[in-house]
Amino acid sequence: MIDATKAILICLWEGIDSVEAFRTAHSMFNGTSASKPGRERMFAVPTTLSAAEFTSVAAVTNPHIGQKMMYRHRNAAPQVVVLDPGATLNTPLRLLLTTGVRAIDHATEAFCSASANPMTDAYALSAARFLSAALPAMKVDPENLTHRQLAQFGMWQGLLASSMGAGAGASHAIGYALGASYGVAHGETSCVSLASTLRWNAEVNGDRQKLLSEAMGYRDQPAWEVIRDLVCCLDAPMPLGDVGIVASEIPRLAERAFTYAPIRNNPRPIRSPGDVAEILMYMMDASIC
Known part of the structure; x- marks a missing residue:
């Protein structure tokens, strides 16, 4: 709205x-x-x-x-x-939690961006720390306003990181295509796209992703697995099949995603829709949770 x-x-x-x-x-x-x-x-x-x-x-x-x-x-x-946690109490919990994953997507892609800087790093890591703790806590104790308020601060910081020169990457571009072309809900697009994008990008920024894992409390686990486990614990959609996308749609979805500007900002260069399709193939794994 x-x-x-x-x-x-x-x-x-x-x-x-x-x-x-x-x-x-x-x-x-x-x-x-x-x-x-x-x-x-x-x-x-x-x-x-x-x-x-x-x-x-x-x-x-x-x-x-x-x-x-x-x-x-x-x-x-x-x-x-006005960040009033009480104003979120009537929001359906699934909607609130999945948009929280969207907020993590803002922070994560900003931190992994080639345009990241010390200021965006500080906001992004703080956002990842707040949100990765607050979202599971909200699911367990939905009426607790403290968890909701911490998630709001994390959301704010994640967007600051994204809007202060770092920007977004392939996860956002794929999310735009999922939303506009297939009607997938805004937050749910990040639940589907973020972990697989991190997994594909780890070839070029694995060391940087370790700092994200550490911020979220998992020093020895790849960031894509940390995000995967977070999304799964929230009972949010993860593989493409959860949002109604079948394998035969991958070429069309890849073409759509390739048209969006964040593709050009992805830390691992994406030179064709075929590269996007590789990320989408990770997203087809129905056993990912």
Whole structure:
């Protein structure tokens, strides 16, 4: 709903009054923020852990082409964000936990990015530490507001790491394709994509991934296994089959994912949809949990 509100505000500011006009105007908001200031602003009280309230980007799916489209406007970010753990109590637990994995995805891909820096590293590792502890604790004790508040701080830090120059990689690109082309829920895309992406990338950044494992409390376990075990303990979807994707869809899904910009930021270079398909094959393992 936060991204939807951003889109509504952009339409109000720019005088856009139809879906077709909104689609046509996409180029105005793609890459750099539009300069026209907006009078109406947002006050956000988030109820999930996706962290959309900390960006000026509205992610909107065009169902006609199955494409996730980004609308950027400098005033789209809320003026005020209130992290009230009590506001999450009515959120379905599965939704809250899977968007928490999305928050870990922000932190993990930022930490593993070739563009990472000391500032993003500090936020990313702290986010991984908070979230990897808070999410299982929330599942065991759903009414405990302390766990929910720590997850919110982790969510915030993970997004800060992602938005301060580090960016995202193949897990996000695959997630965009799963969401826009196949209707997989936002948080669940990361549950499916993150562990396998880490596994594929370990060839080039295995030593760095060890620092992630250590931050999450597992010094001697590969980061992809730590994420896999976390997702499994949350009873969230893990293999592609859990979200209805069969092996015959891999070429199409790989082509879709390859079109998204985060692919170009992946720490292990992805040169073709065939490379994406290799990651997707890891995701087909039905025995992964």
